[in-house]
Amino acid sequence: MRELAACRRIPYLVAMPELPEVETVRRGLAPHLDGARLVEVEQRRPDLRFPFPDDFAARLRGARIGTLTRRAKYLLAPLDTGETLVAHLGMTGRFTIEERLEGEGGDAGALGRFHHAAGADPKHTHVVLTTDRGVGVSYNDARRFGYMTLIPTARLEESPYFKGLGPEPLGRGFGPTTLAQAFAGRRQSVKATLLDQRVVAGLGNIYVCEALHRARLHPERAAGDIGPSEIKRLVSGIRTVLTEAIAAGGSTLRDYRSADGALGYFQHAFKVYGREDDACVSPRCHGVVQRIVQGGRSSFYCSQCQR
Ligand SMILES: [Zn+2]
Numbered sequence: 001m002r003e004l005a006a007c008r009r010i011p012y013l014v015a016m017p018e019l020p021e022v023e024t025v026r027r028g029l030a031p032h033l034d035g036a037r038l039v040e041v042e043q044r045r046p047d048l049r050f051p052f053p054d055d056f057a058a059r060l061r062g063a064r065i066g067t068l069t070r071r072a073k074y075l076l077a078p079l080d081t082g083e084t085l086v087a088h089l090g091m092t093g094r095f096t097i098e099e100r101l102e103g104e105g106g107d108a109g110a111l112g113r114f115h116h117a118a119g120a121d122p123k124h125t126h127v128v129l130t131t132d133r134g135v136g137v138s139y140n141d142a143r144r145f146g147y148m149t150l151i152p153t154a155r156l157e158e159s160p161y162f163k164g165l166g167p168e169p170l171g172r173g174f175g176p177t178t179l180a181q182a183f184a185g186r187r188q189s190v191k192a193t194l195l196d197q198r199v200v201a202g203l204g205n206i207y208v209c210e211a212l213h214r215a216r217l218h219p220e221r222a223a224g225d226i227g228p229s230e231i232k233r234l235v236s237g238i239r240t241v242l243t244e245a246i247a248a249g250g251s252t253l254r255d256y257r258s259a260d261g262a263l264g265y266f267q268h269a270f271k272v273y274g275r276e277d278d279a280c281v282s283p284r285c286h287g288v289v290q291r292i293v294q295g296g297r298s299s300f301y302c303s304q305c306q307r
Contacts, residue, residue, distance in 0.1 A: 019202035024249030036131035072202035090145030098136035183223040191219035211237040219299040272300040
């Protein structure tokens with residue numbers, strides 16, 4: 001029964017990349033891009049969600065990439081030119097790694113042909129980066145809600161993308177004390193408060209629903225009414241769901257790499273998200289997953305164990 005129910009609800013499960021997905025993409029790209037020089041950059045259109053910055057390809061060409069990092073849902077590639085390439089995957093953005101096949105192409109210097117990965121429709125491939133290691137990294141985005149820009153590395157923190165952004169949920173700057181401070185006196189729901197990127201960075205609808213279920217907290221509770229022990233449960237719930245999703249992404253990544261080189265989408269087993277009317281999976285709970293709409297977005301929760 002659950003299988004059938006899950007199939008019917010596929011639209012819910014076509015999820016936007018959230019923090020764990022972006023982190024998985026970072027981990028997949030890092031071995032190919034960390035320390036690599038961009039020998040060729042192909043930009044196939046003037047814009048994605050936003051226009052590319054002026055001379056985008058020229059500013060990337062010849063640059064050496066440092067260590068790929070992630071902040072919230074942004075991928076950051078610091079360059080030896082003093083700028084950082086900032087990329088957001090939007091809703092359908094994905095990177096594909098294309099390694100030169102053995103025996104194909106030719107000697108050093110000649111980039112040769114790449115093995116073209118299956119899956120993504122090539123007409124939606126908008127950017128192709130080629131490194132000095134003979135690796136092609138393509139950015140494919142059917143709906144073009146993703147974007148890329150270049151920001152001076154020294155001014156990254158004060159740029160509109162990152163200014164005022166809250167702590168990373170898996171970083172040292174986030175914990176019960178910081179969350180209690182952010183929640184204090186707040187009448188807004190705990191769900192909406194956790195989606196506020198100034199409170200904690202990178203949490204989206206899916207993982208907030210999952211974290212609240214782990215923490216046994218009703219999504220409509222006022223943030224200011226959440227007690228200290230509940231806040232501890234919430235911090236632990238947030239960290240657990242993200243860590244598990246990143247670990248699951250890592251295993252999916254290995255499968256994807258062997259299959260078609262695409263780094264992007266994979267689906268996790270969610271406990272409440274997209275599971276309206278299903279039995280709650282919490283031990284000893286006989287509740288049923290409910291769906292309500294908060295701030296225009298679906299919240300999935302169990303009315304039995306989430307109070
Ligand atoms: Zn339950």
